[in-house]
Amino acid sequence: MDARIFRSAMPSDAKRCFDVETTAYDGDEAATLKTISKRIAEYPEGFLVLEVDKEIAGFINSGCAYDVEMSNEDFKELIGHDSTAPNVVIMSVVVDPAYQGQGLSTALMSEFVERMTNANKEIIHLMCKEHHIPLYEKFGYRYIQPSASAHGGIQWHEMMMNLSKA
Template sequence: MTHFRNVKKEDLAALVNLEHRCFLKEEAATEEAFIKRIETISDSFFVAEEDGVIVGLVNGPVIESAYITDDLFHEIHANPAMGGHQSVLGLAVSPDYQKKGIASALLAHLEKVAKEKHRKTITLTCNQNLILFYEKHGFINQGISASLHGGFTWYNMVKPLN
């Protein structure tokens, strides 16, 4: 059974390992980025565990804009108590645990917490091959993002929460 919880400092090595198994080097979060996210936005950084093993993660700061900007991958500020837009900078599930609904459950957990804190939307960018996955979860494709992260083409996906 999958259990969800807020991230802890002790999770760092497992998170870096998971991230590098799921993303290309150019798009993966660095160890330094994870340290900053754990220290600054642990209230919107969740892990999925099975039998004490981290099998998935979702994280992102609450931002003022409806869209993600590239500076967020380097500069993160503490989340406001209420309001704003919940961003997703990373959603990853270990290849050994994919196709079991864990990514969907992580998104649902993030959405539940975001609604409790009166966030306006959940916003993220994704590659073209993931648009359909996010649309199935209520996200609306807002077109090509201005993001140049990793040198890839990204699409703005936004899910209204009201």
């Protein structure tokens, strides 16, 4: 069995996370190294890394807001982010293609949801491509609407999950 470790990202992880991001997202969809570095620096508790055998295999990064406007491009740079806000906005869910097909996205999402629940967050928001909607529905998200965002020249879809302490 592979040794899997979940942890918050550190500044030294930025380059590897950028490399993973650019393998998973096309062109302008991927965050820049500068943006990933900023997300790690400003909200490490919202940047969950999954290591497999001491190699970053995937991650989820996010920010928090009181009022969520999914099409707000500035928020991707954490403009308006407030770590005390109850709403979490996922920016990326990424698994390196070399590690796909091993259930890592499910493991990442489960750990992320648990951490956000324990942090007393109320709602997790995300945008995804149409073909990922069924995947996120399996995780417990519900479809909201097509997004006004045209990030990367693509049609995105907004989804959300209400969190509750069980």
